Amino acid sequence: AQSVTQLGSHVSVSEGALVLLRCNYSSSVPPYLFWYVQYPNQGLQLLLKYTSAATLVKGINGFEAEFKKSETSFHLTKPSAHMSDAAEYFCAVSGMNTGNQFYFGTGTSLTVIP
């Protein structure tokens, strides 16, 4: 069965520091992978997606993620955190092994400390 695990339900970083949010998937077949962001009282917004093209994917707001098959990971990074990055981040997986259904991780809440 397909699943996605986000390590760390809460992450705090200082403004200007590196942001690293972790996501691991379980699949014998490379899946499609997504990162979404949710600001308070809003819906989920697509940050970036991996669909078996380049392993390093660049998204909006300066975020990027790297697909590492050997580690079954798709971690989200940003070189320098801004206060406006404070939000909930969700990793999601889809593909043949899921019957093409989306599975979302439990989310990671990012706090940016001034």
Place this chain on the structure above:
Amino acid sequence: ETGVTQTPRHLVMGMTNKKSLKCEQHLGHNAMYWYKQSAKKPLELMFVYSLEERVENNSVPSRFSPECPNSSHLFLHLHTLQPEDSALYLCASSLRRGAYEQYFGPGTRLTVT
């Protein structure tokens, strides 16, 4: 209007009321979804419609009744809800059902008293 819109944004209802949530997508997509987001819980997929046909119903209680009159509109009819149904209800759409990325509306914050 662009993207996915949802109305109302906030709703307070008693357990004996009947209300409906509305979702509209302006993206030309063929699949639409209802999710429930409760505090401290993962996103729960409730219903999936593809080309106006319900293709998934994930063990959702019958007090939730979806309706998809066309590929642009999706409704969630609510009746005799329980306090534990209080949550953020999110609508999403995608080009087709499957691995395609989903686009979300802003959600309806529902409180059942």
